[in-house]
Amino acid sequence: MRRPSSVTREVRVLRRFRSTVPRHLRSPRWRRAAAAGVALVLVSYLVLWVYVPSRFVTVGPGPAPDVATLVVPLDESLRDAAGAGSGKGRFLLTTVQASGAGPSELYRALTDPLIDIRPRWSVIPRGMSDEVYSRWGRAAMAESQAVAAWQAWLLLGNETGVVSxxxxxxxxxxxxxxxxxxxxxxxxxxxxxxxxxxxxxxxxxxxxxxxxxxxxxxxxxxxxxxxxxxxxxxxxxxxxxxxxxxxxxxxxxxxxxxxNPRTDPPVPVAFLPGDIGGPSGGLMLCLQIVDDFTPGDLAGGRVVAGSGTIGAGGVVGAVGGIGKKIIGAVRGGAEVFLVPHEDYVEALRAAAAQGPDGLDVIPVGSLREAYQALVSLTGREPADYNGPDLPPTAAGPLLRVAGPR
Missing domain, CATH: 2.30.42.10 (PDZ domain)
Structure with missing residues (x-):
């Protein structure tokens, strides 16, 4: 007797399996419905995992790290002179978090009113890959760190410059x-x-x-x-x-x-690597360096948040996403927010939206103005804790507009 071929055996197995399937599941109508279901799953996958993330991003409040964790003074004697204590104030570097609009990010955006869905090109230039955008952000942060060290050192009465x-x-x-x-x-x-x-x-x-x-x-x-x-x-x-x-x-x-942007002569400060990109932290990096290398507490015991680029002459420049950064500052426990003049109105509205425990929003146009504003808030003379080489406070009270209390 001839043994059945492997093909014949497989056909018999398939027939037995088919006989176990209920008759209504073997109908052409059911097969068409199953094919449509598979097609729907495939299309949903392509839309949610491929098309939407490549065309849209979600934007929301980012973390607000303590700037002291990002800046390390290298001069031990000056660092010790700065002092520390339980009542010492803190500076927060506020951020915005942007992510590709994948399924989990879309769900968060649809359930959290603080997260927006935006076209990708409004955040990342057309034609730019995510990898290049990340490199751009890290490089912009490195430039901001070098300029912050340069401008803070000049404010402290020292000589240095920036080279690359x-x-x-x-x-x-x-x-x-x-x-x-x-x-x-x-x-x-x-x-x-x-x-x-x-x-x-x-x-x-x-x-x-x-x-x-x-x-x-x-x-x-x-x-x-x-x-x-x-x-x-x-x-x-x-x-x-x-x-x-x-x-x-x-x-x-x-x-x-x-x-390789750097100060020359070198400023005795190092910046710890992190995942924060972009130039908008320049102002807060400056203030942390000034505070690290002067006695006393420039923040006056307060939690001071802010955002702003820093440029030659200590000029503070406009930034994006200020409303989201205000939210991050409030979450971080900030009491004061330093903001570029160009972003002041948006910041004030965002602070007011946070309710009766909003921030004191202070517009500044330069590092010197930011320094003077903080000194003004302490109610003390700058010579009491900053030494004679730093600029004096403003002649009169600085413009200070408080959010609702």
Whole structure:
């Protein structure tokens, strides 16, 4: 007798299995419904796990870490002079948390009114990957740390400056006038436009300097020349720049970040690595350094939160997401919030929305103004704890608008 082939045996097994399936589940109608269900699951997966995260992000209040955990004074004698105690105030660095709008993030956004769903391009430039965006944020934070050390050290009456090894090209947008001329990985050493020739030190300095030079030229389009290193070879590239390129985001359709930004002579302070990116913590980093290297308590026993970029001359610049940062500050127990002048109205509204235990919102335009505001809040003379080399308080009471109590 011939033994059944393996194929014959498999067919018999399938027939037995089919005979065990209820008759109504073997009908064409049921098979069509099952196919539709599978298709629905597949489409839902593609929408929730692929399409939505690539097109949308969720934005909500981020953590507000104690800035003292991010800044470490390296000069032991000065660090000891700063002192510490149970009644010492704290500085909080407020943040905004943005995440790809995956299923869990979407659920949080739909159930938490404090979390928004926004188009991805409103947070991350079109064409930029998440990896490059993260690198951009970390590089911007490194620049902010160097500038904060520079400006705080100057306020303390010491001499220093900021240097770097040029600006690395992280991203070139499809609409950039440098498209096809610059490559990712290029390191820009200097730039020239019209009669202006300057080295590249910081991205903020590059943007401000180039904008000023363009407007001095007074032309509709002006040739920008960049001297750079590409794969260890010197290269010079040129391309025309128009007024619309100066207001593009990112600037010129480029992301240029300083390579190894640092103070020179070095400021005796180190910054601990973390997962916070962007330049908006510059003001609070400055205040922490000033507090670390002066006797007494600059915060006056209070929990002081804030946000603001820091630039040359100690100028405090506008930031984004101030409403979310106010919420993070309240959650962190802050009593005072320092905010750039440009963001003051939004901050005041957000503080008022927090109810009767809102924040004292103080607008500042510079590091010196922020320092003077904090000294004013203590009700003490600056010489009592800051020493004679620091700037005096303002002649009269500073503008101080309190949130509702």
């Amino acid at each position: 090894d040029g600006g690395e090209v992280l991203f070139v947008s499809p609409d950039s006038p440098a498209r096809g001329r610059l490559r990712t990985g290029d390191v820009v050493l200097s730039w020239s436009l019209g009669g202006t020739v300057r080295p590249f030190v910081l991205s903020d300095d590059f943007e401000r300097g180039l904008s000023a030079a363009f407007h001095r030229e007074g032309k509709a389009a002006t040739e920008l020349t960049l001297r750079l290193m590409r794969e260890d070879e010197p290269v010079t590239v040129s391309f025309p720049v128009t007024a619309s390129d100066l207001v593009a985001w990112p600037f010129l359709g480029l992301v240029l970040t300083a390579v």
